[in-house]
Amino acid sequence: MTKLASVILTISVFLLQSANAESTWSSCINEAQQELAKGNFAAGETKFKQSLATADESNLYQIQWSHYYLGELYLSQKKLDLAEREFNAVLKQSRKDGMSGAALSSLAKIYDSKKNIAAANRIKTEANQGGDEVDYSQYMKKVSVEIKRHWHPQKLQSHANTVVAFYLDEEGTPKEIHLAHASGNLKSDEAALNAVESTAPFGKLPSSKGYPCIDFSFEYNVYGASGARYFAELNSPAQKQVDAKFAKLAIKERELKHQLLLLDNRNDVPPVAALKTLSQLMDCLIEEKNFGSAQKLATRILAYYEKGQTPDLTAAHVWLQKGGIAVAENKMIEARDCYKQSLLITRQVGPAGSAQEQESTLALAKCLYQLGEADAAKELYDKLKSFKATQPK
The missing domain is CATH 1.25.40.10 (Tetratricopeptide repeat domain)
Known part of the structure; x- marks a missing residue:
């Protein structure tokens, strides 16, 4: 069995004043994502709200992500007013970090759905402005290689996709490790979390302006008769129910991405x-x-x-x-x-x-x-x- 690897990293910068991990917050987030993977949206919503209650008030990262995950859940359910409230809560923390950019992008979708074109265009413009860009590309290559070395998933009979989110402190140590998307398979999720938790510091960051926050995707795919595995980017982490048409498209997408990678x-x-x-x-x-x-x-x-x-x-x-x-x-x-x-x-x-x-x-x-x-x-x-x-x- 061969392993082909291509991991997608989504990077955003958070200006954090507290780097202390709270296991209770992470546990709430992980449990919420696992409930969503099973289609238990009400239970997932409850767990996300619990994560807000357990978040460290001085930890911008925890508060922003809890509100953001709630907003994405409401947006996927077409509860636009509730989603708008959560994304605005993200923006109240800061308007110049990476999570705010993601919240602005989601707000633009909401205004598009509400046919508020002027507001949507204003938000899109603000989202595209961003702040000073830092080139993390070379640094992230090292991060990717190191995490992949520690990923040891058990053999599965079906596809599983997990996304782990975390930020890096000044020394390049992963902090606040949690699930951004659960696969629905506890062993697969555990292997992905362990891969990040097992890594040593990656070295000092190329910039002191903020901490990079990473969404790291682990995709296990039983591919063809050979059983080859490779990683790929989640097309839509918020989409929990995949119909037959999308499943075929997802397979086609992975095959084409694999061809392009080669x-x-x-x-x-x-x-x-x-x-x-x-x-x-x-x-x-x-x-x-x-x-x-x-x-x-x-x-x-x-x-x-x-x-x-x-x-x-x-x-x-x-x-x-x-x-x-x-x-x-x-x-x-x-x-x-x-x-x-x-x-x-x-x-x-x-x-x-x-x-x-x-x-x-x-x-x-x-x-x-x-x-x-x-x-x-x-x-x-x-x-x-x-x-x-x-x-x-």
Whole structure:
């Protein structure tokens, strides 16, 4: 059995005044996450509230995360007012640390759902401003390697995913270790927690501005007939109930990420060789509504296009998909511009009336109609009719 590893780290910075771990707080959080993994949302909510009661009042980390987890639970249940209250409670602690950025992002989703576009845009702008960025990339590579060395999961018959959260003090020692997402398998969760708890200090941090907080994902997957295992990023840690369609998409996503990892690690393969896999993974992420990750892949593909290394029709497809993401996020002006780019490219490379040109034309027409540009939309609809009229029967 081989083990392929690719661990995703999510890093944010917290300015903490107290670094004392409270096992009772961590226990409440762990129990809450395990209740959520079993679908016991009421019990999970109760445990999160207990974590607030046991939190050290001087420990910004504990208070922020308790409110944040409650907010994410309420958001997943569409209890928007309760979620908004919890995320605002996070922001009351500080407005310049990493957890506040996550809370702002979730607040933007709430305002989008409430059709409060002005508030959503304001929050998104504030979330994107952030503070001074610290490059932790090299440091986190060392963290990843060390934790993986201590991860010894028992053999399982099915997939299990655990996310462990913690912060690093000045000496690089993990503190406040707890579950950010439980797998539903106690042994898998215990192995993940032990992996972090068993590590020695990683060395002094590259910056004294704050403590990095890490979400460390452990994914155990019985992969194919060979039983190979590898780690992957959780697509949506808050999503506890996975339907059959999503399960298939999740499998496809893991396979594509694995292919991409192998291609990226080969020195003899040019970066553009991964274009097909990048495009397929982007489409998969969009179908899963993981728009943020899909946008990153789209940016990478279009960067190759600007260098003349991406086929025109691939670039046209990416612009079309970016337009779809913008529509889903109610950014109609941005969607219009993306669809125009897609249509421009398809018209340049031809042939006239191709399936891809028709797809871009239809998307742009619908977008223009929603923007109130009825005349321009009608012109495109008429163009579509002419395409169909000239097609052989």
